[in-house]
Amino acid sequence: GAGVSQTPSNKVTEKGKYVELRCDPISGHTALYWYRQSLGQGPEFLIYFQGTGAADDSGLPNDRFFAVRPEGSVSTLKIQRTERGDSAVYLCASSLGSNTEAFFGQGTRLTVV
Amino acid sequence: GENVEQHPSTLSVQEGDSAVIKCTYSDSASNYFPWYKQELGKRPQLIIDIRSNVGEKKDQRIAVTLNKTAKHFSLHITETQPEDSAVYFCAGVDDSSYKLIFGSGTRLLVRP
Numbered sequence: 001g002a003g004v005s006q007t008p009s010n011k012v013t014e015k016g017k018y019v020e021l022r023c024d025p026i027s028g029h030t031a032l033y034w035y036r037q038s039l040g041q042g043p044e045f046l047i048y049f050q051g052t053g054a055a056d057d058s059g060l061p062n063d064r065f066f067a068v069r070p071e072g073s074v075s076t077l078k079i080q081r082t083e084r085g086d087s088a089v090y091l092c093a094s095s096l097g098s099n100t101e102a103f104f105g106q107g108t109r110l111t112v113v
Numbered sequence: 114g115e116n117v118e119q120h121p122s123t124l125s126v127q128e129g130d131s132a133v134i135k136c137t138y139s140d141s142a143s144n145y146f147p148w149y150k151q152e153l154g155k156r157p158q159l160i161i162d163i164r165s166n167v168g169e170k171k172d173q174r175i176a177v178t179l180n181k182t183a184k185h186f187s188l189h190i191t192e193t194q195p196e197d198s199a200v201y202f203c204a205g206v207d208d209s210s211y212k213l214i215f216g217s218g219t220r221l222l223v224r225p
Contacts, residue, residue, distance in 0.1 A: 033213060042119075042202050042215040043157065056212045058114070091156070098211030099145040099164070104156040 002026075004105035006092050012111045013082055021077040021108045025094030032075050033102060034067055035091040043091055049075060050098075082112045115140040115207035119216030126193050127224050134219045136203035137185040145206045146186050147213075148177060152199045160201075161188070193223045 005024040013019050025032050030051050035043035045059040052072045060066070064082075069075040079086055089109050093102040116139040126132050138146070147162035163170045163177045163186065170177050174193075179186040190197055203216040 031211075035215075040218075042218045045212055045214055048212040050211070056207075059212075093213075099206055101147065101159050101162065102213055104158070106156050 004092055004094050004103050006090075006105035006108050008108060009106060010109045010111075012113060015082060015084060015112055017082050019079050019082055019110065021079075021090050021092075021110070023075045023077070023092030023094075023105060025073060025075070025092070026103055027073075029094035029096055029103075030072070031095045031097055031100075031102070032069060033093040033095075034075070034077050035093065037089045037091055037107070046077070046090075079110075082110075084112045086110060087112045115143055115205050115212075115214045117203060117205045117214050117216045119203050119219060121219060122217065123220045123222070125222045125224060128193060128195060130193055132188075132190045132193055132197070132221055132223075134188045134201055134203070134221070135185060136187070136205075136216050137183075138205040139184070140205065140207060141181075141184060143205045143207070146177070146179060147204050148188050149202045149204065149215075150199045151202065151218075157202060190221075193221075195223050195225050197221060198223045 007022045032049040034046040037043045047057045047067045049069045064080045067077045089107040091107045092105045095102040119136045144165035149157035150160045151157040174191045176189045200218045200220050202218045
């Protein structure tokens with residue numbers, strides 16, 4: 001597609017469940033970012049991929065969060081044993097490389113009830 | 114690593130006035146500073162960016178200035194219009210890992 005695509009757009013899950021959030025970056029973009037945005041806050045860095053490898057995962061809040069990008073394109077953010085505090089909009093962005101414009105997806109709104 | 118601070122958190126201006134949003138960063142090696150605009154319920158979109166080899170960049174009513182010595186950069190919007198109302202985020206690139214770090218955002222309200 002022409003832009004970054006995220007699915008699902010909305011996800012409601014029960015506390016303790018496992019969720020997967022998907023990001024399809026712009027074709028050819030080697031850099032891929034995951035951010036979490038709570039209401040009224042800026043995007044909070046979670047993890048950054050350069051190609052298939054996680055160049056920086058220092059923003060993942062704990063070991064319940066994990067992300068993969070096995071073929072250097074689509075990425076999946078995985079959250080185990082979800083907690084109500086995980087509720088937020090999860091944004092994915094991609095760019096041609098570092099220091100270039102990052103394009104955002106529309107986000108996945110995760111609600112943990 | 115990079116830390117970006119942004120202020121003010123909210124800004125209200127009269128239509129036609131100018132608006133200025135300021136950010137400071139911590140990583141002296143950072144060399145790329147984008148600004149994003151996010152309208153309610155929508156994704157952040159780049160409006161302007163600046164690299165460390167220039168001190169100012171302008172695009173119509175929007176300009177960004179960079180002071181590398183002081184480690185701060187600012188967004189200037191002139192002749193503000195109601196459609197400029199949104200949340201604006203500055204960002205810096207962490208030079209060690211190249212991750213993009215955002216400020217906390219400024220909610221701009223342009224009063225008609």
